[in-house]
Amino acid sequence: xxxxxxxxxxxxxxxxxxxxxxxxxxxxxxxxxxxxxxxxxxxxxxxxxxxxxxxxxxxxxxxxxxxxxxxxxxxxxxxxxxxxxx
Numbered sequence: 001x002x003x004x005x006x007x008x009x010x011x012x013x014x015x016x017x018x019x020x021x022x023x024x025x026x027x028x029x030x031x032x033x034x035x036x037x038x039x040x041x042x043x044x045x046x047x048x049x050x051x052x053x054x055x056x057x058x059x060x061x062x063x064x065x066x067x068x069x070x071x072x073x074x075x076x077x078x079x080x081x082x083x084x085x086x
Contacts, residue, residue: 002078003050005043009061011068019068023061027053033080044080 013017024041027034030053033044043050045051 001047004049004075004077004079006040006073008040008071011065011075013066019061019065026057032059044078
């Protein structure tokens with residue numbers, strides 16, 4: 001089963017950019033399809049692979065910062081090819 005995940009990672013500290021960049025770079029080398037925009041990062045792929053990568057990388061990211069939050073939305077389908085028709 002394929003899924004799409006939208007992540008908004010927000011370290012709540014002055015050096016937030018370093019943490020966001022590190023997190024995104026690790027997602028990029030995961031082998032999953034990654035799309036980025038100024039507000040979120042989207043991850044697409046097989047459910048178990050996506051969740052394994054996210055579990056590992058979120059834990060590492062949280063350990064490396066003092067305070068932060070992560071908003072995540074999951075969709076049961078691969079929406080990486082979505083194009084608006086309006």
